[in-house]
Amino acid sequence: MATLIPIRGWRYDPRGGDLAAVITPPYDVIDAAAQREYYARHPYNIIRLEYGLTFPDDDAGNNRYTRAAATFRKWREEGVLTNEDRPAFYFYEQTFYLSGVPRTRTGFFCGLKLEPYGKNIFPHEETLPAAKADRLELLRACKANFSPIFGLYADPEGLLAAIFARRGQPVCDFTGDDGQRHRLWVVRDEPVIAAVTDFFASQRVYIADGHHRFETALQYARERRAAEKPTGVQPYDFILALLVNIYDPGLVILPTHRLVKVTPAFNLEAFLTAVAEFFTVVETRRDRVAQAAGRYVFGLYTREGRAFHLRLKEGLDPAGVLLGPGSPAWKRLEVAVLHALILERLLGIDAAECRAGTRVSYTHDATAACRLVDGGSWDMAFFLRAPEVAEMVAVAEAGERMPQKSTYFYPKVPTGLVLYAWE
Numbered sequence: 001m002a003t004l005i006p007i008r009g010w011r012y013d014p015r016g017g018d019l020a021a022v023i024t025p026p027y028d029v030i031d032a033a034a035q036r037e038y039y040a041r042h043p044y045n046i047i048r049l050e051y052g053l054t055f056p057d058d059d060a061g062n063n064r065y066t067r068a069a070a071t072f073r074k075w076r077e078e079g080v081l082t083n084e085d086r087p088a089f090y091f092y093e094q095t096f097y098l099s100g101v102p103r104t105r106t107g108f109f110c111g112l113k114l115e116p117y118g119k120n121i122f123p124h125e126e127t128l129p130a131a132k133a134d135r136l137e138l139l140r141a142c143k144a145n146f147s148p149i150f151g152l153y154a155d156p157e158g159l160l161a162a163i164f165a166r167r168g169q170p171v172c173d174f175t176g177d178d179g180q181r182h183r184l185w186v187v188r189d190e191p192v193i194a195a196v197t198d199f200f201a202s203q204r205v206y207i208a209d210g211h212h213r214f215e216t217a218l219q220y221a222r223e224r225r226a227a228e229k230p231t232g233v234q235p236y237d238f239i240l241a242l243l244v245n246i247y248d249p250g251l252v253i254l255p256t257h258r259l260v261k262v263t264p265a266f267n268l269e270a271f272l273t274a275v276a277e278f279f280t281v282v283e284t285r286r287d288r289v290a291q292a293a294g295r296y297v298f299g300l301y302t303r304e305g306r307a308f309h310l311r312l313k314e315g316l317d318p319a320g321v322l323l324g325p326g327s328p329a330w331k332r333l334e335v336a337v338l339h340a341l342i343l344e345r346l347l348g349i350d351a352a353e354c355r356a357g358t359r360v361s362y363t364h365d366a367t368a369a370c371r372l373v374d375g376g377s378w379d380m381a382f383f384l385r386a387p388e389v390a391e392m393v394a395v396a397e398a399g400e401r402m403p404q405k406s407t408y409f410y411p412k413v414p415t416g417l418v419l420y421a422w423e
Contacts, residue, residue, distance in 0.1 A: 001120050001200065001201055001202055001203050001204060002112065002113070002120045002121065002153070002200050002203050002204060002205045003112075003113035003120075003200070004110045004111060004112050004113065004196075004197065004200050004238075004241070004243070005087065005110065005111040005113075005197070005238060006087035006088050006089050006110060006111070006187075006188075006193050007084075007087055007088070007109075007110065007111045007238070007240070007418075007420050008083055008084040008085075008086065008087050008088070009083075009084050009088065009090060009109065009240075009418040009419060009420060010076070010081045010082065010083050010084075010144075010418070010419040010420070010421055011081065011082060011084070011171070011172075011417070011418055011419070012044070012080065012081060012082075012416065013079055013080060013081065013082045014171065014172060016044065016080060017042075018042075018174065019172055019174045019182070019416075019417075020174050020175065020176040020177060021041050021042040021045065022041075022042050022044050022045050022046055022416055023045075023046060023176070023182075023414045023415060023416035023417060024038050024045065024046055024047050024050065024051075024414065024415050024416060025412045025414060025415065026050075026147050026209070026210075026412055026413065026414075026415055027050050027051040027147065027415070028131065028212070029412060030047070030051055035047060035051060035053065036053075039053065044075065044080050045416075046146060046415050046416035048067075048068065048071050049068045049071060049072050049142065049144075049146045050068075050138075050146040050147055050415050050416075051064075052064035052065075052067055052068050065137045065138050065140070065141035065142070066141055068138060068141060068142055069141040069142045069143075072142050072144060072421075081419065084186065084188075086188055087188075087193070088186045088187055088188045088193075089108045089109065089110050089187040089192070089193060089196060090108060090109035090110075090184055090185065090186060090187065090417075090418050091106070091107075091108045091164050091167050091184070091185040091187055092106065092107050092108060092109060092182070092183070092184050092185075092242065092417065093105070093106050093181075093182070093183040093184075094106075094180060094181070094182060094250070094411065094413075094414075095180065095181040095182075095183075096179070096180045096181075096410075096411045097179055098252060098410070103249070103250045103252065104249075104250045105244060105248055105250030105251055105252070105411075106161070106244070106245075106248055106250065107242045107243055107244035107245070107248070108160075108164065108187070108196075108242070108243060109148060109240065109241070109242050109417070109418045110196075110240075110241055110243060111235075111238035111239065111240065111241070111420060112149070112151065112205065112238060112239050112240075112241035112243070113233075113237060113238055114214070114217055114218045114221050114237055114238065114239055115218070116218070118399060120204055120205065121151075121204070121205050121207065121214070122204060122205070122206045122207065122393075122396035122397060123207050123211050123214075123396065123401060124206065124207065124208075124392045124395060124396045124401060124402050124406075124407065125207075125211050125401055125402060125404065125406065125407070126211075126355075126401045126404055127211045127212050127215055128212070128355070131212045132212050132215055132216045132219075135212055135213055135216040136216045136219060136220060139216060139217065139220045140220065142421075143236070143421060143422055143423040144419060144420060144421035144422070144423075145213070145217070145239055145240035145419065145420040145421075146415055146416070146419050147210075147213065147240075147413075147415040148210070148239075148240040148241050148242045148413055148415075148418070149207060149209065149210025149211075149213050149214050149239060149240070149241050149242070150207070150208045150209035150210055150241075150242050150244070150409060150413050151205040151206065151207055151208060151210075151241050151242070151243045151244070152205065152206045152207075152208050152243070152244055152245070152246050152251075152389065152393075153200070153203045153204070153205055153206070153243055153244075153245060153246065154203070154204075154245070154246050154247070154393075155199075155203075155245045155246070155247060156247050158245070158247070159199060160196060160199060160245065161245070163192055163195045163196060163199070164187065164192065164196075166189075166192075167185040167187055168185065169185075170183045170184055170185050171184055171185065171186050172184045172417075176414075180411060182414065182417065184417055184418070205241075205243065206246075206392065206393055206396050208244075208392075208407070208409045209409055209412070209413065210241075213239065214239060217236075217239040220236065221234075221236050221237050224236050225237075234422070235422030235423075236422045238420070239420075240418065240419070240420035242413050246389050246393070251389065251409070252409065252410045252411075253386040253387060253388075253389065253407050253408060253409055253410070254364045254386055254408045254409075254410045255364065255383070255384050255385055255386040255408075256362050256363070256364055256384070256386075256405045256406065256407070256408050257290070257362070257363050257364070257365075257366060257369050257381060257382060257383045257384060258338070258343070258360055258361075258362060258381065258382040258384070259360065259361040259362070259363060259369055259372060259373070259377075259378040259380070259381050260343070260347065260349070260359060260360055260378060260379060260380040260381070260382065261358070261359045261360075261378060261379050262347060262379045262380065263348070266347075266379070268302055268304060268306070271346060271347075272308070274346050275310060275342065275346065278312060278313060278316060278321065278341055279298075279310040279311055279312055279313060280310070280311045280312075280313055281308055281309075281310055282308065282309045282311070283306065283307065283308050284299075284307050284308060284309050285307060286301065286305070286307045286370060288307070289301050289307035289308070289309070289366075289370070289383060290366035290369075290383040292309045292311075292383065292385075294311065295312075295334065295385075296311065296312035296318070296334055296337060297309055297310070297311045297312075297385075298310045298334075298338055298342075298382055298383060298384060299366075299381075299382065299383030299384075300380065300381070300382055300383075301369070301370050301373055301380065301381045301383075302373070302379070302380050303373055303374075303376070303378075303379045303380065305374070310342075312337065317332075318331045318332050318336070318337045319331040319332055321341070322336065322337070322340045322341070324340075326400065327395070327398040327399075327400055329391070329394040329395050329397075329398045329400070330395050330398060330400045330402075332391075333387065333391055333395065333402060333403075333406070334384055334385060334387065335384060335387065335402065335403050335406045336402075336403060338382060338384060339351075339354070339403050342382070343360070343382075351403070351404075354403070354404055355404055361378065362405040364408055364410075366381075366383055369381040369383070386407075386408075387402070387406060387407060392406075392407060
């Protein structure tokens with residue numbers, strides 16, 4: 001099953017100042033404005049390693065990747081980053097607020113052995129080539145993971161929580177400007193490490209976030225092995241991972257709503273008539289459109305300022321209604337029903353257009369979605385419930401991927417708490 005190891009992680013020297021000033025979210029949620037802001041925040045901000053700026057005169061010898069490698073080397077030499085004296089797991093608590101209520105998600109950083117999907121490691125989302133090419137160049141230059149993947153495992157009895165219970169004092173405890181509190185423990189105790197490792201001898205890992213990083217790291221390891229032909233397992237055969245129990249009370253998935261552009265020939269009344277083949281259509285108020293209760297109930301807000309709830313008709317099983325390939329687990333996903341029956345069949349928006357982002361965009365903010373439709377940026381907004389983790393696992397184990405932007409695990413795992421380097 002899944003193989004993991006303790007690692008000699010690199011961490012910011014706690015004497016260097018406020019850790020909140022040097023960590024960032026993962027690179028894939030940082031836009032250009034945020035990138036510049038993180039650069040300005042602190043000279044040692046992890047952005048300089050994870051997602052460096054590009055310049056017009058960049059070339060093969062001087063670019064964001066070579067600069068990241070040089071900066072990483074310099075920070076290690078100067079003691080900005082310090083290396084653990086022996087392998088460890090890193091227990092982590094991330095406390096955040098959701099609708100004003102505090103919640104805490106727990107997990108631990110480790111090295112997770114890279115291997116092809118389908119036996120011990122399962123994906124749930126599609127990936128894009130451009131993002132993987134960027135991450136591969138960074139790996140080749142820096143030979144390190146600055147940002148962990150986020151993986152899930154099943155521990156309904158909470159055995160690992162009991163194993164990690166005696167962990168002493170945290171090595172860092174700080175609150176960021178977003179109100180999130182971060183606490184990290186270095187766990188070097190050999191019996192604990194052995195118990196955790198043994199536990200995973202019967203576990204699978206489901207990737208919640210970081211598919212691009214995992215696939216890139218696997219490609220990189222294959223490149224190294226092909227060139228060097230080593231005997232035995234190498235440090236680059238592992239990737240930095242934060243692993244969280246599926247049953248952790250702090251594990252949160254937020255809904256991801258769809259913003260849609262229609263064609264010039266679109267007619268709302270004709271669309272609603274067509275939708276009624278599969279759905280019961282009930283007009284509602286704008287302030288209630290994103291609050292539809294129940295399975296297979298979608299909210300719809302239109303450019304005409306009208307709001308509806310679309311409820312799949314009683315007795316319709318999506319596994320029988322949805323045409324084409326796909327397991328019953330995939331076809332019964334609410335997001336799959338929305339995409340197949342409404343976006344694709346009725347609006348003519350296929351999977352390629354969803355990926356391209358020209359006719360479909362995504363947001364977690366229902367209020368912002370309505371505002372964008374009112375402003376004319378988009379023509380319609382569809383509102384969904386968040387999927388359940390059990391649905392994600394069922395689709396992954398069926399060997400399939402959920403539609404793009406189906407899950408948003410909140411909050412994101414920060415970059416910069418623990419780094420993993422093999423050279």
